[in-house]
Amino acid sequence: MKKFVSARWLAALLLLAATALVAGCGDNPYHTTQYNYAGRAIPPSKLTERVLVVLGNSSALTSGAAQIIDAQRDIRFNVYQPNSTFPIGGFSTTGLPLQLFNYPEQQIGVVFANDRSVGTISYATEAFTSATLASSVFATLPTSLFVPSDRAFAYAAEETSGLFLVDDLGAGVQYNFSLPGAYRVAVNPAHTVVLIMTRNTDNVYRLLRLNTGQTPPAGAVDCQPLNLPVYCVLPVGSSQANGTISEPAFHRPQYAYFSPDGSQAYILSCGRECGGTGTDAQPAIHFANTASLRTDAYPTSATYTTPIVQTVNVPGATAAISDGSTVYVAGQQLLSDGYFSGVLSVLPSGATAPSGTYSISDGTHTKMLFADDNTLWIGSQNCASGERQAKGQNYNCLSVFNTSAKTANVVPNVTPGGSPTVPNPNENLDPYYYGSLTGICWVEGQHKIYTAYGGQVHAFHTADSSELDNTDITVQGTAIDVGYMDASTNVAN
Numbered sequence: 328m329k330k331f332v333s334a335r336w337l338a339a340l341l342l343l344a345a346t347a348l349v350a351g352c353g354d355n356p357y358h359t360t361q362y363n364y365a366g367r368a369i370p371p372s373k374l375t376e377r378v379l380v381v382l383g384n385s386s387a388l389t390s391g392a393a394q395i396i397d398a399q400r401d402i403r404f405n406v407y408q409p410n411s412t413f414p415i416g417g418f419s420t421t422g423l424p425l426q427l428f429n430y431p432e433q434q435i436g437v438v439f440a441n442d443r444s445v446g447t448i449s450y451a452t453e454a455f456t457s458a459t460l461a462s463s464v465f466a467t468l469p470t471s472l473f474v475p476s477d478r479a480f481a482y483a484a485e486e487t488s489g490l491f492l493v494d495d496l497g498a499g500v501q502y503n504f505s506l507p508g509a510y511r512v513a514v515n516p517a518h519t520v521v522l523i524m525t526r527n528t529d530n531v532y533r534l535l536r537l538n539t540g541q542t543p544p545a546g547a548v549d550c551q552p553l554n555l556p557v558y559c560v561l562p563v564g565s566s567q568a569n570g571t572i573s574e575p576a577f578h579r580p581q582y583a584y585f586s587p588d589g590s591q592a593y594i595l596s597c598g599r600e601c602g603g604t605g606t607d608a609q610p611a612i613h614f615a616n617t618a619s620l621r622t623d624a625y626p627t628s629a630t631y632t633t634p635i636v637q638t639v640n641v642p643g644a645t646a647a648i649s650d651g652s653t654v655y656v657a658g659q660q661l662l663s664d665g666y667f668s669g670v671l672s673v674l675p676s677g678a679t680a681p682s683g684t685y686s687i688s689d690g691t692h693t694k695m696l697f698a699d700d701n702t703l704w705i706g707s708q709n710c711a712s713g714e715r716q717a718k719g720q721n722y723n724c725l726s727v728f729n730t731s732a733k734t735a736n737v738v739p740n741v742t743p744g745g746s747p748t749v750p751n752p753n754e755n756l757d758p759y760y761y762g763s764l765t766g767i768c769w770v771e772g773q774h775k776i777y778t779a780y781g782g783q784v785h786a787f788h789t790a791d792s793s794e795l796d797n798t799d800i801t802v803q804g805t806a807i808d809v810g811y812m813d814a815s816t817n818v819a820n
Contacts, residue, residue: 330359364813367434368451372413375399377812378768378777379415379448380784381438382804383423385436389574391420391440392804393448393455398770398777398811402799415448418455427766430476437474445474445481450812464494464501473514476817482521482534482777486510492522492707493534493558502551504560506532513583513592516817520592520620522583523560527602529577531563531594536622544626550820563620563634575635578611579603584647585617587818591636592617593654595644600659600667600691610644612656612674613637640685641672648695648703652676655694655728657705660712668714671705672733673730685735687726691764696820698769698776699789701731706764706778719743724764725780727792738792751797753781761785766807768820779806 357373370377376399382392395402395413405411420443429436434450443462448455459478469492470484481494489507494500508525509532521534534556537543543550543559550556564573581597581735591614596779597603611689615634618624643658654674659667669689672681690713694706705726715722721737728735739749743758748758755762762781769776775795777786782805786795 329547334735344680349694356400363616370451370453372397372453374413375813376770376773377450378770379427379429379436379450379812380779380802380806381424381427381766381808381810382802383807384804389439390422391418391424393418393424393436393438395453395812396777396784396800398773398775401470403802404799413453415609416452416454418446418448420444420446424807425807426472427810428474428476428521429768429814429820430815430817431810431814431820433476433788435476435478436812437478439469439472439474441468443468445472449480459496460494461555462738465492466490466503471512472509473512473518475514475516475518480518482512483516484509484512484523487527488666491532491560492569493521502558502722504549504551504558504627506560511582515585515589515592517589519623520585520617522563522592522594522620523623524580524582527579529579529607530610531575531577531580531583532560533563533620534622535561535625536561537625546626557772559628563615564631573633575613575615575633576638577613578609581645583615584649587651588650590617591615592620592634593647593649593656594635595656595658597642597645597658599661600643600645602680609640610642610643610658611638611640612647612654613772614639629812637679639679639681641673641674641681644674645694646692646695646705650696650697653730655695655703656681657687657695657707659689659692664713664714664717666714667718669707669710669726672728673733683733685728685733687728687735688737689715689722690724694764694767696767696769696776699772699774701729702792703728703730703790704767704769704776708763708765710763711760716743721759723759723761724748725761725767725778725787727787727789736792738787739794740792750794751785753783755781764811766806768809768811769814770811771814771819775812777809779809782806784809 335473378396393415420440422440436448437439467487470486471484483492491504491506493502511524513522547559550559579601594613596611599608614637619634642660656672669687670785690707690710710724743759766779770819
């Protein structure tokens with residue numbers, strides 16, 4: 328009997344020793360050092376690979392919410408508590424979130440909602456920290472908004488009210504410029520170049536800041552305040568002292584992107600896709616030197632010098648991105664059967680024509696992102712009414728282009744009416760179509776991207792574009808946008 332009791336106690340002691348040994352070895356999936364990448368503080372969640380998901384209709388009480396997904400493990404919950412989540416503390420909006428400005432270098436995210444509010448999320452504390460702008464700042468809901476990473480200003484186009492707004496957040500002063508049809512603003516990261524496009528016209532305007540007491544240029548369409556102007560809006564092409572307009576030949580300009588070194592703006596003429604006809608039907612990308620577009624570039628010369636250094640016609644142009652040596656342009660071309668078809672144009676530096684064009688998803692292209700394994704990902708919206716759908720082809724809204732192999736595919740890889748079907752259907756249970764893609768981010772070095780795709784979260788491998796099982800990353804509500812919170816730079820995502 329004594330031997331039996333002793334053996335039992337010995338077994339218990341061994342079990343306790345083994346447990347202590349495991350604990351002592353640090354068996355903790357959230358074990359971290361004091362600081363994360365580039366000295367960033369470890370957040371409350373202890374996660375080091377985070378994807379922020381901005382949500383709409385997440386509950387009956389709020390229209391907007393935000394939560395974090397563990398992008399290292401591809402789960403939305405704590406490993407010890409399967410029913411838990413990582414919500415952004417204190418975040419809610421009465422309106423539906425529309426856009427996320429992701430600034431991992433500054434450890435913030437700026438969220439714009441359709442209640443005309445603009446709020447800030449701290450990535451360090453994983454909490455809503457402040458309202459950058461109140462809804463009263465805007466006369467109507469902006470159709471386009473840009474808030475730079477320093478949050479010193481906000482720039483908005485209010486098409487309904489015919490206004491372009493500059494909000495100096497530091498000084499607490501707003502400037503409203505009368506610009507009928509203003510519907511897009513394109514701003515470089517340093518907000519030293521601010522461009523405005525007007526609906527159904529061939530005009531591009533730029534913002535000019537005046538020195539104290541400086542006379543407004545003759546070509547300005549509006550200056551504010553009227554008594555002692557601080558800013559003016561003038562057409563791109565008005566660079567003479569006498570105000571003569573020599574507008575470059577834009578064709579329904581739709582947006583502008585900027586080169587990685589900041590020296591050029593890529594102004595996109597949307598052409599036929601944006602309602603252009605006749606001479607306005609041709610899509611193109613216009614390469615413009617930013618030096619003469621800057622907010623401090625006051626027109627002094629009597630001789631006009633165009634900022635456009637090169638124009639290249641392309642089949643379609645609504646979005647663009649550059650890796651420094653090649654510019655990729657996405658858009659749609661109108662085919663002879665009357666349907667629009669998605670197309671990607673590849674333009675090596677200095678090229679006078681695309682070196683190649685590739686079939687991609689139909690729809691309005693707005694998202695382009697580089698990722699691992701030589702991949703470029705392209706997202707669009709409203710893809711179910713183009714050439715692909717009409718011809719019974721894969722008409723989903725996400726495309727991947729291999730920049731090395733020069734091949735393009737629509738993702739997920741399905742054929743309507745056949746097999747296979749989409750791996751992880753959304754709530755609509757459509758076996759062949761996810762819906763519009765409204766958000767995309769690259770989880771650096773992990774060989775995967777995350778998307779807000781058809782209102783749900785879907786993630787894909789960059790090596791072969793296959794989809795990860797999204798069972799453990801689905802969210803309650805409508806996924807509207809995503810951002811990789813721990814990216815090395817703002818440019819990466």
